[in-house]
Amino acid sequence: MPSLIIVGGFYGDEGKGKIVSYIAEKDDCSIAVRGGVGPNAGHSIVWEGKTYRLRMLPSAFVNPRARLLIGPGVLVNPQVFLKEVEEVKAAGRCGLDPLCAIIEQKHIDQDRGSQHLSGKIGTTGTGTGPCNADRVNRTALLARDLPELKNYITDVPATVNEALEEGGRVLVEGTQGTFLSLFHGSYPFVTSKDVTASSIAADVGLGPTNVDDVVVVFKAYVTRVGSGFLKGELSPEETAKRGWAEYGTVTGRQRRAGPFDFDLARRAVMLNGATQLALTKLDIVYQESRGVTDYKDLPNEARDFIKKIEEETGVPVTLIGTGPAVEEVVDRREII
Ligand code: GTP
Ligand code: IMP
Ligand code: MG
Numbered sequence: 001m002p003s004l005i006i007v008g009g010f011y012g013d014e015g016k017g018k019i020v021s022y023i024a025e026k027d028d029c030s031i032a033v034r035g036g037v038g039p040n041a042g043h044s045i046v047w048e049g050k051t052y053r054l055r056m057l058p059s060a061f062v063n064p065r066a067r068l069l070i071g072p073g074v075l076v077n078p079q080v081f082l083k084e085v086e087e088v089k090a091a092g093r094c095g096l097d098p099l100c101a102i103i104e105q106k107h108i109d110q111d112r113g114s115q116h117l118s119g120k121i122g123t124t125g126t127g128t129g130p131c132n133a134d135r136v137n138r139t140a141l142l143a144r145d146l147p148e149l150k151n152y153i154t155d156v157p158a159t160v161n162e163a164l165e166e167g168g169r170v171l172v173e174g175t176q177g178t179f180l181s182l183f184h185g186s187y188p189f190v191t192s193k194d195v196t197a198s199s200i201a202a203d204v205g206l207g208p209t210n211v212d213d214v215v216v217v218f219k220a221y222v223t224r225v226g227s228g229f230l231k232g233e234l235s236p237e238e239t240a241k242r243g244w245a246e247y248g249t250v251t252g253r254q255r256r257a258g259p260f261d262f263d264l265a266r267r268a269v270m271l272n273g274a275t276q277l278a279l280t281k282l283d284i285v286y287q288e289s290r291g292v293t294d295y296k297d298l299p300n301e302a303r304d305f306i307k308k309i310e311e312e313t314g315v316p317v318t319l320i321g322t323g324p325a326v327e328e329v330v331d332r333r334e335i336i
Pocket of ligand 1 (some may be wrong): 007014015016017018041044045046072248321325
């Protein structure tokens with residue numbers, strides 16, 4: 001795996017945080033680097049009995065040996081970044097690129113105050129869209145302009161590529177999900193840039209020929225927050241009845257839910273060039289899967305579901321989530 005990119009296959013919130021933290025620990029990655037849009041993302045990680053909610057730092061923080069970096073393509077909210085550095089007690093190993101653009105209060109005000117953005121699109125209100133607009137207009141502040149970030153400034157592309165040359169393992173974390181992509185999603189109900197694997201690689205300065213693996217993460221059902229079409233959308237009552245009710249990490253909004261969508265999964269595999277798939281929350285759909293770590297101990301129905309995903313997409317499902325904790329995973333990467 002020397003370099004591995006993880007991206008979401010649906011509309012975000014597939015449980016990437018948990019899969020990232022599992023791989024970071026298990027494979028002992030030396031570098032974990034975030035691509036993606038910015039603090040509109042939210043990952044929940046249950047680690048050693050505590051739940052962490054991260055919006056800026058890589059979810060790989062659970063491995064104390066990993067350097068935690070943010071690539072130049074990512075927008076940084078300095079308050080959120082500094083608070084998380086404190087929370088995970090990682091000041092000595094965090095870095096962000098001098099070219100990261102900075103979210104200012106005015107961006108947050110514009111996002112929340114806009115009937116189009118917060119009303120029609122249903123944005124997260126974190127200022128990422130207006131900040132990316134300023135970046136495109138070349139008026140945004142950059143991380144190198146802020147004295148309070150001075151101690152964290154790191155040439156992220158150089159650090160990532162040097163680590164690979166020295167034989168280190170680099171884990172690249174994407175955010176949002178394939179169908180929230182500005183290019184490939186259901187425009188206009190999308191985020192403010194592309195979030196497929198190619199852009200995530202560019203966000204951290206990794207050239208396409210230096211990417212070894214792309215893991216696309218799906219959840220056993222589909223959720224979506226904000227506006228836009230969701231195939232087979234269930235009523236809130238039916239969602240709760242099935243145990244699929246979820247609330248956003250960043251906004252607290254109830255997520256809309258529908259069944260696993262094989263057409264979207266096939267397209268996500270194509271758009272991202274997936275080499276492996278991860279499937280989370282299998283235990284929510286097949287309760288007897290809970291806590292299982294050995295593939296042969298999964299119920300037959302759950303294994304049939306996994307086989308169908310593999311047949312429909314042509315890509316192996318190598319990591320399977322069976323509970324909220326980082327270690328509740330079936331790891332069958334030996335099959336590839
Ligand atoms: P990403 O944005 O894709 O990282 O997902 P997320 O972290 O935003 O998803 P969410 O906030 O919904 O958090 C996932 C929650 O589900 C966390 O509390 C995880 O511990 C939990 N979770 C992740 N994978 C599994 C799983 O396989 N089974 C169960 N029961 N819970 C899981
Ligand atoms: P924005 O990225 O805040 O501009 O929001 C645009 C759309 O993307 C809205 O529908 C948001 O709900 C959605 N979105 C952005 N980031 C995430 C995420 O991390 N998880 C889920 N949905 C997201
Ligand atoms: Mg999330």
